[in-house]
Amino acid sequence: MKGEASENNRFLGTLSSSSIRNLLPRSMSSSSKRKSKKFSENTPPPLHPNIQINDPPLSPSIPKLFPPSKSFSSSASLNRSDGQNVQSLSPRDPPPLLGQVDGSHGALEDLDPAVKVVARIREVNDVKREGGDGVVRKLSSNSVSIGDRKFNFDSVLDSSSNQEDVFQLVGVPLVKSALAGYNSSILSYGETGSGKTYTMWGPPSAMVGDHSTGSNQGIVPRIFHMLFSEIQRQQENSQMKQINYQCRCSFLEIYNEQIGDLLDPGQRNLEIRDDPKNGLYVENLTEEYVSSYEDVTQLLIKGLSSRKVGATSINSKSSRSHIAFTMIIESWCKGTSSKCFSSSKISRISLFDLAGLDRNKLGDADRQIVQEGKSVKKSLSLLGQMVNTLAKENQPGKFAAFPYQGSCLTHLLRESLGGNAKLTVICCISPNNRNNGETLRTLRFGQRVKFIKNDPVINEISEDDVNDLSDQIRQLKEELIRAKSDVHNSFEGRSGYFKGRNVRESLNHLRVSLNRSLMLPRIDTDSDNEVNIDENDVRELHQQLNKLHCSPDDNSRDLSDNGDSAHFSSVEESFETDLVSDSEVNGPHEFESEDINLEKEKEGVESQDNFPAAPDASDPSLRTSINISLCRQSAVLHEPMLSDSPKIGNTRKSMVIPSLFSASQNNLSDSSNFQSDVPPQSLKQSENIRSSLCSSKVFPGPTESLAASLQRGLQIIDYHQRNSASNRSSVSFSFEPLSLKPCSEVDKVNVSLQKLAEHGSYASSLCASCKQKINDSSNEVQDSLTWVVAEEEARKPNQLISQVVKDSGKAITNNGEEKDLENLCMEQATKIEQLNQLVIILLITPLTTVIPHF
């Protein structure tokens, strides 16, 4: 077993302690270090203090809203389709593109493909051991063959290529893209010992100092050297614009499927977080702000020295973990005359160096090495599956979702493979024939990657974009306020009168509840037309409604004025009727409800069995308001059922009216005078009627009961008038000598009303209209007292008959016929008495009582 510490220090071993000391970051301080709890590499940067944006920072996904910017211009062409032209550039002669700052923020031409695959054939390290039979050969600048198989890539570098070539081919475009605002990734892939680490980082000794063409410095340090050089140049050359940059870096490794922090080796087993707000990030991963190439080099040395290494069958210092170095670049640009930044960009550079797969088992490998190998194999296998899946997705008609979370590697590569990033895969292969199988796998992997479709965009937010977004936010806020206002204005919150779904329905509720269909035209609740509502009209209607509810005088006046259409809603009354015409709402339904009540009484069924408990008449809420709400349809509004009511010619069977005053014991006592002479059965029925009406919830309170009962009584009368028009003589009295004239029941009732009205409590409770009506009726009573007298006389049939006989005897001779006549008179008198009793019964008996015809 090899000592982990000694292996880990293989990178540092080649550096002197003084060199390390010199590489310590001068600008790095504790304040520059932070944990990515809130702002991770995947999260947007905190806005620069000079940026005047009130809204919170936008998430990384937001820049995707904007199409890729095509505003870049270039004075030189770097067509990389063949991967050859860039070789004319060198770090010593920086590409002119990068130094140019045109009218846009860091505008550069974008010619690099979204996914690029480069194959690099490592040079032979040990000719004796490796052979160098030339089985793997570069055929052209973008093709390679192994045996008789040929593979095409974006570029192919053979063993004669140096680190500078790789940088020009891969590094330079990456720096351009990153500064332009693209997320940019490099992934080095290949078997163990194929040169991945060498290509990416180079030998440790080459990390600092020499960036020359002949240097072995890897592509990563070259990239950051160029990056900071370019940033400095842009800032120096920008005369019309002020460009600020801010860079921060993190360095992690995936070892045995655990994420470790290479900048803080004590942190192990970090968690990947993925939430809609912050995107994908590694929780608590250290991020260091850097402002120079030296700062980055310090981090690279520190991180690489902490990486897990071990021996494989090919590489004695093999990397046993996947590592990822990430730099977040934020930039802000503004004109010198402007107070605000005109644009903001954020891009991410992700550099992945994978562990190599070793399929050759070491004979003396211990459990740790076996475990490392298994973890590497598993993660690389999942990566291969991921690439296969993404490659298939790009083919027409095929789509397959891949579970990125299957391994830490695939999870962290999610954005680089198939996401918002430019990706370059460097396929490192060995030059000899010994590992043909692994070389083939690597080349196939590279080929499949080429089928993946990435969607990189410039992550830039311009001032116009911010303004547009601010406008959108403002409009949405206004819509929200309007929506809330509409809800509050539906009246349901304060008074509880209206519980409509929206304003249209509420207005229809109001319209029907007021029975003022002319004042408020019916509104189609399903219509898309805009409803223009005058707030004053609504308020006025509200006041009228309250007035109707609160003023008994006004109530009765309305009743008298609209005797055939006044509509009172009760708590149980269905409001679904507002969807039908007013005529359907009124009249027949209420008449029928009364009829049902009376019929129930006749059958001796308690009204409470069919109606909910009667509300307390003393409840102020019932007297002062009429609650209208959507509820089940009450039974009282069902289709009318005509009863077998007696048909009395030209009379009004208004016996229910006394029940209006049943709440008053005085009323009962007053009316007892009238009822004392009726048969006990009739009295009982009348009492039942009163109790039924009292308990019925149709009339919730005194005021409503008075008004509604008056109205319903009138409707009942009207109904019977119509029905009895053709039967006016069905019940008639024709005993001429008695001159019996039955008066109308309403007169009788009016007598009762008058008596009751004379009582203080009732007189005070009656509205002016009702009092007037009672007075008018009492006058009629004066004219029809005959009926009352006749009634009194009818109670004394024997006396009456005797008097008749007595009076008749004076004119009739005392002969044989006299006795017959006397008997006939007695029979007639008996019949009259029966008829009078029946009349009384008829007047008191409910409408539904079946009366035998005579």
Ligand SMILES: Nc1ncnc2c1ncn2[C@@H]1O[C@H](COP(=O)(O)OP(=O)(O)OP(=O)(O)O)[C@@H](O)[C@H]1O
């Ligand atoms: N192009 C090259 N020129 C010269 N030497 C190279 C080149 N590529 C690789 N080497 C050497 O080959 C050896 C193995 O290379 P490297 O460690 O980079 O392989 P690797 O792919 O990273 O292996 P592992 O996956 O096991 O870590 C190293 O000693 C390295 O110096």
